[in-house]
Amino acid sequence: MMKKIILITGGNRGIGLEICRQLCLAGHQVILGSRRFENGKKAVKSLGLSMDVQQLEVTNKADISQVAKYIETTYGHLDVLINNAGILVGEAGVLEPDFDVVTNTLNVNFYGAWKTSLGMLPLLKKSSDGRIINMSSSMGSLNEMGNNKTGHAGYRISKTALNALTILLSNELQGAIKVNTMSPGWVKTDMGGAGADRSLAEGADTAVWLATAEVIPNGKFVKDRAIVEW
Numbered sequence: 001m002m003k004k005i006i007l008i009t010g011g012n013r014g015i016g017l018e019i020c021r022q023l024c025l026a027g028h029q030v031i032l033g034s035r036r037f038e039n040g041k042k043a044v045k046s047l048g049l050s051m052d053v054q055q056l057e058v059t060n061k062a063d064i065s066q067v068a069k070y071i072e073t074t075y076g077h078l079d080v081l082i083n084n085a086g087i088l089v090g091e092a093g094v095l096e097p098d099f100d101v102v103t104n105t106l107n108v109n110f111y112g113a114w115k116t117s118l119g120m121l122p123l124l125k126k127s128s129d130g131r132i133i134n135m136s137s138s139m140g141s142l143n144e145m146g147n148n149k150t151g152h153a154g155y156r157i158s159k160t161a162l163n164a165l166t167i168l169l170s171n172e173l174q175g176a177i178k179v180n181t182m183s184p185g186w187v188k189t190d191m192g193g194a195g196a197d198r199s200l201a202e203g204a205d206t207a208v209w210l211a212t213a214e215v216i217p218n219g220k221f222v223k224d225r226a227i228v229e230w
């Protein structure tokens with residue numbers, strides 16, 4: 001097995017932490033990005049595993065450059081970036097939006113992933129098998145939205161935009177780096193709530209597969225290790 005250097009944003013809890021756990025146990029070098037450094041350290045301690053922790057607020061340009069510099073100096077390249085950090089703040093539909101919430105949601109879920117991807121691109125280009133995995137949601141699917149869905153307007157739009165970014169990035173990178181977007185399903189986390197039907201392990205599975213499988217798609221929306229139309 002090739003040991004990969006993998007950066008996961010929002011790695012300190014929820015699906016992100018489970019992805020870090022699985023990848024670390026599989027023998028990869030995990031760099032756990034955490035909005036608050038201490039929370040990342042605490043999370044790693046709770047697992048009793050050895051991972052690198054970096055402070056990474058995905059809306060903060062200085063954090064992104066600092067992490068890129070650190071990875072360059074320490075590892076020389078990056079094999080996989082998992083843009084997992086995300087927020088869902090109790091939101092209304094398009095008729096009664098709180099634009100502060102909508103803007104913040106787009107800043108984290110969409111612009112954060114875009115900026116982090118660009119910040120890590122030079123390092124990913126140095127990998128022989130560079131990959132970007134964007135953690136989207138079925139709530140960003142136009143097909144699902146067409147099914148008379150309302151509510152969570154900012155969140156839905158942020159994930160649709162992330163899916164579009166995935167296609168455009170993969171078009172521009174022309175296979176030099178594979179870029180995919182994915183849905184983890186409805187997962188029991190702080191965001192998903194206790195009523196969700198998937199465990200953390202199930203929610204992390206497709207991301208771990210996209211990060212490590214020998215053959216993966218490019219420019220696609222993936223759920224349960226399979227390409228789905230969105």
Ligand SMILES: NC(=O)c1ccc[n+]([C@@H]2O[C@H](COP(=O)([O-])OP(=O)(O)OC[C@H]3O[C@@H](n4cnc5c(N)ncnc54)[C@H](OP(=O)(O)O)[C@@H]3O)[C@@H](O)[C@H]2O)c1
Binds near residue numbers: 035057085187189
């Ligand atoms: N749970 C589900 O059912 C579900 C379904 C579909 C898609 N997703 C997606 O899966 C991803 C992970 O969700 P989750 O359920 O694990 O959520 P979660 O338990 O709420 O965890 C969210 C993670 O994102 C981090 N984060 C938030 N804003 C950030 C920022 N500005 N910079 C860096 N990190 C930031 C959080 O850090 P702090 O601890 O510092 O806040 C936390 O580590 C999200 O992108 C979400 O949209 C989840």
